[in-house]
Amino acid sequence: MLLLALVALGGSLVATLTLLGVLLLRLREAERRVSEKETTQESVLDRLQENEYRLRTIIESEPECVKLQAEDGTVLEINPAGLRLVDANQAADIVGRQIYSIVAPECIESYRENMRRVFAGEALVYEFKAITLRNRIAWMETHAAPLRDARGNIYALLGITRDITEHKQAEEQARRHQTELARVARLSTMGEMATGIAHELNQPLSAIANFSRGCIRRLRSGGMSPNELIEPLEEVCAQAERASDILRHVRAFVRKSESQLKPMDVNQIVRAVIKFTEHEARQYRTLVRLELDPHLPKVLADAIMIEQVVCNLVRNAVEAMVEANSQRREVVIHTRRFAAQAVEVEIADTGPGIDATVIDQIFDQFFTTKREGVGMGLAISQSIVEAHGGRMRAESGRDGGAILRFTLQLSEQQAHKRERADSLHS
Amino acid sequence: MNEPTVFIVDDDLAVARSLHWLIDTVRLRVETFSSAQAFLDGFDASKPGCLVLDVRMPGMSGLELQERLAAQRINIPIIFITGHGDVQMAVRAVQAGAFDFVEKPFNDQDLLDRIQKAIACDAGRRDREAQQTGLKALFASLTPRENEVMEMVVAGMSNKAVANVLGLSAKTVEVHRAKVMEKMRARSVSDLVKMAMQREAWSKA
Numbered sequence A: 001m002l003l004l005a006l007v008a009l010g011g012s013l014v015a016t017l018t019l020l021g022v023l024l025l026r027l028r029e030a031e032r033r034v035s036e037k038e039t040t041q042e043s044v045l046d047r048l049q050e051n052e053y054r055l056r057t058i059i060e061s062e063p064e065c066v067k068l069q070a071e072d073g074t075v076l077e078i079n080p081a082g083l084r085l086v087d088a089n090q091a092a093d094i095v096g097r098q099i100y101s102i103v104a105p106e107c108i109e110s111y112r113e114n115m116r117r118v119f120a121g122e123a124l125v126y127e128f129k130a131i132t133l134r135n136r137i138a139w140m141e142t143h144a145a146p147l148r149d150a151r152g153n154i155y156a157l158l159g160i161t162r163d164i165t166e167h168k169q170a171e172e173q174a175r176r177h178q179t180e181l182a183r184v185a186r187l188s189t190m191g192e193m194a195t196g197i198a199h200e201l202n203q204p205l206s207a208i209a210n211f212s213r214g215c216i217r218r219l220r221s222g223g224m225s226p227n228e229l230i231e232p233l234e235e236v237c238a239q240a241e242r243a244s245d246i247l248r249h250v251r252a253f254v255r256k257s258e259s260q261l262k263p264m265d266v267n268q269i270v271r272a273v274i275k276f277t278e279h280e281a282r283q284y285r286t287l288v289r290l291e292l293d294p295h296l297p298k299v300l301a302d303a304i305m306i307e308q309v310v311c312n313l314v315r316n317a318v319e320a321m322v323e324a325n326s327q328r329r330e331v332v333i334h335t336r337r338f339a340a341q342a343v344e345v346e347i348a349d350t351g352p353g354i355d356a357t358v359i360d361q362i363f364d365q366f367f368t369t370k371r372e373g374v375g376m377g378l379a380i381s382q383s384i385v386e387a388h389g390g391r392m393r394a395e396s397g398r399d400g401g402a403i404l405r406f407t408l409q410l411s412e413q414q415a416h417k418r419e420r421a422d423s424l425h426s
Numbered sequence B: 001m002n003e004p005t006v007f008i009v010d011d012d013l014a015v016a017r018s019l020h021w022l023i024d025t026v027r028l029r030v031e032t033f034s035s036a037q038a039f040l041d042g043f044d045a046s047k048p049g050c051l052v053l054d055v056r057m058p059g060m061s062g063l064e065l066q067e068r069l070a071a072q073r074i075n076i077p078i079i080f081i082t083g084h085g086d087v088q089m090a091v092r093a094v095q096a097g098a099f100d101f102v103e104k105p106f107n108d109q110d111l112l113d114r115i116q117k118a119i120a121c122d123a124g125r126r127d128r129e130a131q132q133t134g135l136k137a138l139f140a141s142l143t144p145r146e147n148e149v150m151e152m153v154v155a156g157m158s159n160k161a162v163a164n165v166l167g168l169s170a171k172t173v174e175v176h177r178a179k180v181m182e183k184m185r186a187r188s189v190s191d192l193v194k195m196a197m198q199r200e201a202w203s204k205a
Helices: A002-010 A013-037 A042-061 A080-085 A105-119 A164-221 A226-254 A265-281 A303-323 A378-387 A413-424 B013-025 B036-042 B060-072 B086-094 B108-140 B144-154 B159-166 B169-184 B189-204
Strands: A065-071 A075-078 A124-131 A136-146 A154-163 A262-264 A289-291 A299-301 A328-340 A342-349 A391-395 A402-409 B005-009 B030-032 B049-054 B078-082 B100-103
Touching: A002 A378, A065 A080, A080 A154, A080 A265, A105 A136, A105 A154, A105 B078, A136 A164, A136 A226, A136 B005, A164 A226, A164 A265, A164 B013, A164 B108, A226 B013, A262 A303, A265 A289, A265 A303, A265 A328, A299 A303, A299 A402, A303 A328, A303 A378, A303 A402, A378 A391, A391 B013, A402 B030, A413 B100, B005 B013, B013 B030, B030 B036, B036 B060, B049 B060, B049 B108, B049 B144, B060 B078, B078 B086, B078 B108, B086 B100, B086 B169, B108 B189, B144 B159, B144 B169, B144 B189, B159 B169
Parallel strands: A289 A328, B005 B030, B005 B049, B049 B078, B078 B100
Antiparallel strands: A065 A075, A065 A154, A124 A136, A136 A154, A262 A299, A328 A342, A342 A402, A391 A402
């Protein structure tokens, strides 16, 4: 009875799992003892039957799917909740058959690996995609533990499984929503950067026009040999490529894409952003100063996403100083090593700083101090940095002004190189 | 006379090279600088010509360079090249004394015409300045007495009247007057009057 009470109280899957394991073990143990002694004592048999009945009741009434699997994947036992979960009408539909018959092909390999680990003695929680007996696709989560006999040999996997499809869908939706949000934020940033991009594109276009017109004038006046055309035409080609690089960059910035983490040079990312925000900074009489450590190792980053973060932070700084009508307007971007495995980017301004009463809220969605702000910039920036395995912090500087810092992990290659270098030194 | 030079200051090396290539077609000397500071450091103010300047540059901007040149009383005509949507900046530049501005992307003939005009303007200014210094030197060569005589002659007084006022003999005034005409390289009294009027105009300016 105590056990039953515990089951009822326990609630958590793990507790249930442990209890079921203990119960099953006792039952088998008792069976073994009975058969060994070949006793016919009524009381022992009664107790045995009573135990078995109790256990059956627990398992049968358990709202989650409870099942036993053999090492080769054969389903040994399954409770009614389990039958419902896999869309089976009766136990015979699934008991005695391979669990792999309901595991989606792309998940079979990882499922096998998990089975192997459980039969090696580990308790695990794993997810897999299932195709039920009625061909319904569902995401499952299983808490699995090895079942041992009295000699300690693992003879089955005890699994409690539940349908997490809805949860998975919600997660997926949230992720998609986040991606879309980031894209929209990028688009609005783009809109604001349009003038900067126009200026940037004007450079190669002007150069192309000048080189071409220089050629036409020379050709018209007849004083030019074909050989002399080669050099200016090469310049024209190079400038056309420069223009298309800018456009490619812009396109990549707008594109809605899954993040692609690659070894990147942080300084290069910062410089790319400054190119596009320079225009705005100049317009608001803001000096952007770069203090970049030239010897930084590469970090693992999606360049476009980190550009967006830096862009947001720089624009925030500029806007804060403009709104506060700061006399001295300066944004300083530092890059430096941070601990052994990361690089830190710091954006400091000479604006009014961050009010101590709101410093804990500034990363919250929809929190804004700007008159026309939406309050998404910092929230998105922080989630991007965290998705990169980094951290973002904010503080007020000693001489006023706001300081925003974020870290990015070194790319693994770099980290290994470093380790090797360190071990050589020691 | 020194040949005029077009000085190009643009941090974008490709744009600077392309301007050089274009301006070469009208057979003008070209010197390019990659920053405002490089121009200030390496520029010889005695060379005639004009300055083609990008408004936006990292470090010292085109407008700042304009201010610095004005502070040093370097009057080289400046043609600003402005990007898309920088008209406000261009207006500021012209108000501060820039010769002209062209908006990118610009018409080649347009730019070359403006460059020619700017060079002509610079040449005119240099001529006037040379004249002015020359004339100042001429006036400076007069003795105080000759200067007094010159002032009165220019005011239309006769030798006799001058002699009366200064208490000199008509003969002495005659000698002073001949000396003034010779030193000032004036062929007639009306020449002298013109020179005196010019000096007055400059001292007022």
